[in-house]
Amino acid sequence: MARYLTVRALLGLIAISGVVLLTFVLQFLVPGDPARRVAGPRADEVVLQTVRANLHLDDPVTTQLATYVVRTAQGDLGVSYQRRRPVIDMLLERLPATLLLAGAGLVIEIVLGSLVGVWDGLRRRRSPALAAMNILLLSIPTYTLGFLLLYVFGYKLDLLPLSGGPGLPELVLPALTLGLFGVPYYASVVAESIRVAASSPYARTAVAKGLTPRQVMRGHLLRNCLSPVITLAGLDIAIYVSGVIFVESVFGWPGIGLLAQESFVNLDRPVLMGTVILGAVVVIGFNLVADVVRAYVDPRTRTDPA
Amino acid sequence: MSDLAIVDVGVSYGRFVAVRDVTLAVPAGTTLALVGESGSGKSSLAHAIARLLPPGTGLTGSVQVGGRELASLRGRDLRDVRGRVVSYLAQDAMAALNPVMRVGRQVGEVFARHQGLSRRESAGRAGDLLRRVGIQAPDLVARKFPHELSGGMRQRVMIAIALALAPEVLVADEPTTALDVTVQAEILALVRALQAERGFAIVWITHDMGVVAEIADDVAVMYGGRIVEQGPVRDVFAAPAHPYTRALIEAAREQPDTAAKARFLTIVGQPPAGELPSGCSFHPRCPVAIDRCSTERPGSRLIGEGRHAACHLAG
Numbered sequence: 001m002a003r004y005l006t007v008r009a010l011l012g013l014i015a016i017s018g019v020v021l022l023t024f025v026l027q028f029l030v031p032g033d034p035a036r037r038v039a040g041p042r043a044d045e046v047v048l049q050t051v052r053a054n055l056h057l058d059d060p061v062t063t064q065l066a067t068y069v070v071r072t073a074q075g076d077l078g079v080s081y082q083r084r085r086p087v088i089d090m091l092l093e094r095l096p097a098t099l100l101l102a103g104a105g106l107v108i109e110i111v112l113g114s115l116v117g118v119w120d121g122l123r124r125r126r127s128p129a130l131a132a133m134n135i136l137l138l139s140i141p142t143y144t145l146g147f148l149l150l151y152v153f154g155y156k157l158d159l160l161p162l163s164g165g166p167g168l169p170e171l172v173l174p175a176l177t178l179g180l181f182g183v184p185y186y187a188s189v190v191a192e193s194i195r196v197a198a199s200s201p202y203a204r205t206a207v208a209k210g211l212t213p214r215q216v217m218r219g220h221l222l223r224n225c226l227s228p229v230i231t232l233a234g235l236d237i238a239i240y241v242s243g244v245i246f247v248e249s250v251f252g253w254p255g256i257g258l259l260a261q262e263s264f265v266n267l268d269r270p271v272l273m274g275t276v277i278l279g280a281v282v283v284i285g286f287n288l289v290a291d292v293v294r295a296y297v298d299p300r301t302r303t304d305p306a
Numbered sequence: 307m308s309d310l311a312i313v314d315v316g317v318s319y320g321r322f323v324a325v326r327d328v329t330l331a332v333p334a335g336t337t338l339a340l341v342g343e344s345g346s347g348k349s350s351l352a353h354a355i356a357r358l359l360p361p362g363t364g365l366t367g368s369v370q371v372g373g374r375e376l377a378s379l380r381g382r383d384l385r386d387v388r389g390r391v392v393s394y395l396a397q398d399a400m401a402a403l404n405p406v407m408r409v410g411r412q413v414g415e416v417f418a419r420h421q422g423l424s425r426r427e428s429a430g431r432a433g434d435l436l437r438r439v440g441i442q443a444p445d446l447v448a449r450k451f452p453h454e455l456s457g458g459m460r461q462r463v464m465i466a467i468a469l470a471l472a473p474e475v476l477v478a479d480e481p482t483t484a485l486d487v488t489v490q491a492e493i494l495a496l497v498r499a500l501q502a503e504r505g506f507a508i509v510w511i512t513h514d515m516g517v518v519a520e521i522a523d524d525v526a527v528m529y530g531g532r533i534v535e536q537g538p539v540r541d542v543f544a545a546p547a548h549p550y551t552r553a554l555i556e557a558a559r560e561q562p563d564t565a566a567k568a569r570f571l572t573i574v575g576q577p578p579a580g581e582l583p584s585g586c587s588f589h590p591r592c593p594v595a596i597d598r599c600s601t602e603r604p605g606s607r608l609i610g611e612g613r614h615a616a617c618h619l620a621g
Contacts, residue, residue, distance in 0.1 A: 124362075201401040208358055209416050209467065210388035219415065223406050298406055299451040 001295060008291065012284040019280040020072055023273045024065055034267040038081050055081060068273075077277070078270035080263075087274040090259060095278075097166035098255030101174055102244050108179025110229065113186020118222075120187060121194025134184040142243050146177040146250040163252035174251040178243055182236065189232050193225035200224075227298040234290030238283050307334035307505040308372025308474045310355070315367035315377070317350045317359065317531075324350040326531045328367070329606075332524070334474070335501065337508040339522035339539065341515070341554065343577045347531035349479060352511045356394040356477040357384055371474050389416055393468035395478040399460035403452035409463045410436075410448025416470040435466045440496055458489035462496070469500060476501075478510045482517060494520050515558035519543065524612075527551045530578045530587035533606065535620075537613030547615035549592050586617070594619060 035051040036043070043051075052058050056067070071078060077087035120130050140148070153173060154162040164170045197203060198221060206216045248257030256275055263271035295301050310332040317325035325347040332338045342348045353359045355369055357376055369376045371391050379387055396402035404412055413435055414428030423431065429448065436444035439462045452460055461481055468476060478497070482490040498521060501508060510521055518525055518539060525543075526536040527550060535548040546552040575591035583590050589599040598618055606616045 201396050201398060202404045204358055204394075205396060205402045205412075205464075205467065206404070206415075208356060208388055208394040209419060210385045210390065211415070211419055212385060215419065220404050220407070224404070227406075300405055300453050 005288070005292070008288055012288060015284055016277070016280050020069065020273075020277060023276045024068055027269045027273060028061075030264070030267065030269075030272075032267045034081055034269060037267045072277070077274040080271050081268045082263075082266050082271075083268075087270045090271060091256065091274050091278055094254060094256045094259050097253060098244060098248070098257065100166060101171065101178070101248065101253055101255055102240070104171060104175035105178030105182075105244070105247075106233070106240070108175055109182030109186055110233065112179065113183045114190045114225075114229065116183065116187040117190025117225075118194055121191035121198070126191070130187070134187065137180060137184045140181075142177060142181050142246050143250050145181060146174070146247055149173050149177055150251070164254075166254055170251070170253065174247045174253050177250070178240075178247050181243060182240070185232060185236065186229060189228050190225050193228050194221055197221040197224045223297070227294055227301070230290050230294045230297065234287050234294075237286045237290075241279050241283055307507070308374075309333045310475045310507045310509070311368070311370045312355065313368040313370070315351065315354055315369060316364070317347070317354050318364035318366075324531055325354065328528075328533055330526055330533065330536065332475070332507040332509060334507050335505040336523040337501065337510055337521055339518040339525045340509060340511045340528060341513060341518060341525060342528035343513065345577045346528040348511050348528045350531075351528070352394075352477050352479045352509065355475070355509055356392050357388060358394055386420075389468075389473065390420055390471045391473055392475040392477065393471075393473040395464055395468045395476060395481045397480040398484050399457065399464045399481070400452060400484075402464060403460060405452055408449055408451060409455065413448070413463065413466050413470065416467060420471055431470075432466070435470055436463070439463075439466045439469075439500075440492075441466075456489075457485050458492060461485060461489075461493050465493070465496065465500075469504075469506075472504060472506070474506055476506055476508045478508060480511050480513070483512075483514070490517070491520075497521070515543075515555060527554065530582050532587065532616065533614075534588065534617070535613075535615040537610070537615075541610065541613060547609055547613065547620040548588075548617045549594050549619075550588050551615075553593075 035048050035055065035057060038055070039047050039051045056064060059067075068078075075088070077091070079086055080090060083090070116130065120127050137145075150162060150173060153160050160172050161170050203216060203220060206220045211219070244255070245257035245260055247253065248255045249261045252258065256278060260272060260275035262268070263275065310330075312328060312330040312332075315325060315328045316323065328351055330338060340348045340351065350359070354365055354377075357369075357379065359365055365377055367377060374391070376384075376387060376392065403409065410429055410432045413432035414423075414425070417423045417428040417431045418425065433444045433448055436447055441447050441459065441462055447455065447459065447463075452463075455463070464481070476497075482493050485493060494517065497508070508521075510517070512518060522539050524536065525539045526533050527542075527548065528534070529550050535542065535546065535551045537547075542551060543555060546555055578587055583600075585598070585600045585603050586592070586595070587603075589595040592599065596618065602618070604616045604618045604620075606614045607620070609615050609620050
């Protein structure tokens with residue numbers, strides 16, 4: 001396991017390096033002049049020149065790349081064009097809010113998805129009502145669902161704040177939007193796992209021991225459903241992170257996603273690149289964690305692949 | 307220990323009838339081998355005896371252990387009987403053990419459930435039990451997961467689970483089919499030794515005539531959901547009365563070197579699935595069938611000391 005993790009961590013580092021390079025290239029594809037953004041629409045050419053020089057925008061691309069790579073490797077993500085603050089500080093400042101939102105959404109989708117999945121998996125036939133709900137949830141894009149929830153609970157019923165954060169009342173709607181979107185996936189995976197487990201010979205052995213249905217469920221079926229759930233969470237994380245960015249923008253939740261959106265609009269390249277790199281680190285790190293947890297839950301995956 | 311008596315047992319899955327009117331007796335301390343092709347209904351009958359048929363399956367007739375009726379038990383009463391009065395030994399131990407639970411706990415669970423022992427006490431009992439089924443270093447093995455054990459070890463663990471509470475009846479559903487021959491011999495010897503010591507009755511499902519000769523006192527041959535012949539193994543093997551039994555025994559005796567001519571001596575045709583043929587179920591495949599066989603179903607008749615056969619030409 002230790003060797004496997006080392007290999008995985010090294011691969012992750014290579015992937016992050018790739019992301020760093022790709023982000024650097026991509027920033028030049030974003031239209032607009034960062035210097036103009038900083039200096040304002042009425043600034044004259046002299047001011048613009050000064051700003052460009054200050055931001056090192058006039059350096060040759062190779063020099064810019066070299067500086068960027070060396071700095072990033074040292075953990076220095078540069079300084080925001082707009083706020084003149086270290087990007088790393090801005091990211092760390094926003095991170096707790098994003099972790100709170102992402103965590104809440106993940107708990108909602110896994111807990112709700114698993115409950116619905118277990119309920120469906122124990123039925124002899126799939127529930128048609130559940131199938132309809134799945135299709136409905138799957139076909140609604142995240143932001144539509146977000147606006148729908150906002151309209152109903154924030155505006156019409158006036159139960160919850162329309163935007164802002166990072167407090168608990170503001171958390172409910174964005175977390176729900178993120179979570180509900182994932183429920184059909186987890187519900188399907190859990191239902192199928194329960195079905196397979198319930199008709200397995202080891203379930204029959206458990207019944208033959210005289211265990212109660214509850215003991216069979218808790219001791220034997222549920223644990224065998226954990227592994228696919230963790231696998232799904234690992235696979236889903238990239239899409240989930242992009243969902244977090246969307247949802248933060250819709251609900252004005254002051255996290256990394258909103259920061260990414262703001263920096264994109266402001267052509268604040270260091271900040272934008274910082275958020276992308278952080279996203280990559282989170283996705284790769286989460287996958288590593290998912291691997292470790294799965295190995296803990298399912299002993300069959302513990303052996304090192306040769 | 308008590309005798310097992312099966313009277314007029316039938317098993318049906320919806321409209322499909324898998325087992326019809328089966329009556330058998332297995333005295334305590336003896337072994338009955340139940341043989342037949344795939345689809346003959348032997349596994350359904352095994353699950354009926356062990357009360358492990360899936361929910362919604364029709365079970366009729368009577369399954370009695372020492373005069374106590376099992377067929378009508380439900381809920382808590384049924385759960386109390388499972389593992390304590392009647393135990394089940396599955397075919398594929400790898401699939402029949404929970405892949406994510408250490409084997410020691412899977413054994414100990416039985417004590418926790420039926421005797422209310424704590425986890426620690428159960429673990430101690432599980433260790434003793436694993437030693438009894440011939441596992442050296444039981445404490446080490448108890449901490450392993452099923453995939454870390456050999457096939458023979460896994461089946462020993464299954465035997466430990468099945469016999470943990472000294473049940474009156476053991477239903478063994480081809481437990482040695484997945485094992486290689488030497489391991490199979492070890493497992494058969496182990497079960498025989500435990501039976502000699504404790505005196506439980508065994509119903510052993512198999513399609514391997516070698517295993518029948520090895521372990522059973524009596525044999526019952528199933529075809530199309532019915533018992534077509536039963537009697538002491540020695541007598542049935544010496545002089546099979548039903549053409550189907552004859553064919554099974556000859557197919558098993560066929561030696562590889564004589565197979566040059568006939569390749570394999572097989573029973574021509576397929577066992578019936580769904581609708582049974584008229585008259586005797588076996589008549590379409592029977593080499594000696596007469597006209598009467600296609601119209602009139604032969605009942606089971608006494609044809610000798612403890613021997614029954616359902617064939618117009620028997621006896």
